Amino acid sequence: MFNEEMRSEKPIRWAMVGGGRGSQIGYAHRSSATRDGHFQLVAGAFDIDANRGRDFGVNLGLDASRCYADYLTMFAEEAKREDGIQAVSIATPNGTHYAISKAALESGLHVVCEKPVTFTVVEAEDLKRIAKAHNRIFGVMYGYTGFQMVHQAREMIKRGDLGEVRVINMQFAHGFHSEEVEKDNPGAQWRMNPEVSGPTYVLGDIGTHAFYLAQLMTDLDVDTLCCTRQSFIKSRAPLEDNAHVLMQFTNGAVGTLWASGVNAGSMHQQKIRIVGEKASLEWWDERPNQLSYEVQGEPARILERGMGYLNNDDSAVSSDRIGGGHAEGFFESWSNLYSRFGIVMKAADREDQETVNSTWYPGIDAGIEGVRLLERCVDSADNDSKWVKYHE
Structure with a gap:
């Protein structure tokens, strides 16, 4: 069970850039970061409109003098x-x-950044170098990995319950953009503008989520x-x-990634299915408290969050905030990540590298791999879908 007594140190004085009035993601950051006492919001540059950003920050309870017109001034x-x-x-x-x-x-400053963290791998690796030079934590908000x-x-998978992994199916395919919604939706407009979004839309916006989940589960390259x-x-x-990606992994496994905003009628359809030589696992973000475990020759079984038969000695799994049977969801996942960000940031400040190294969190390396995926996909798709090496 989650240990709420971890808040033994003073909260980290924390700010936001962006995430202002009307931003769903901004609210998710604020709600999740402050939940466990690791962070306290004290400042912000919330909006490109300085007056609107100041008004918003004051309504959040901040001092007007700490609601800034831009991030550099802040x-x-x-x-x-x-x-x-x-x-x-x-x-x-982006x-x-x-x-x-x-x-x-x-x-x-320590950083938590939305993904993709940059447009290019070179830029992402530069951020890794700077973070290391300044002994700063760089967290990447892969928000589903807190489940x-x-x-x-x-x-x-690490224990060998599936045997050798053979097939990885990844998808995040919603239908909310099956029409030209960007005409009247500013949040959609920038996602479909290459100058702002970068070289991809659905691959960068949602495909990287499914890809990182598969990377996290399997550790395959x-x-x-x-x-x-x-x-x-x-x-x-x-x-x-809409995009489809075929992958060959270094262990001989194969995989597919389907990223789409035009899967009409679908909510999310973010599913990860891992097929091994003995059994398969499947996780679906719309039913995040459950994991389907299917052993060849045996009845399929559904594993439920919070139950004693799980790997409760693992620090990630034991982050349950309430007993089994109660539904935990998106905000709990984000809160679990922010709790980890808080732990490693405080550890870095006191030069406790052992805690930093032993605590899992989605860091800059996860961000780099997401950007690498996008670069390789664009290279392939724009050259008649040729096969390309993932690592150049």
């Missing part, structure tokens, strides 16, 4: 204060992530891949609203 002014910010979360469009993250790290049954799957992508809403070209 970093500079907060650095002058004895009680200045120690960490920042970045919830802005094209701004690199510059904001770089400035934050160079200002001595306990994802880590249950990871432990079962991609050898080669090929990608085909489409813009069924023609105005979205050159960005795709």
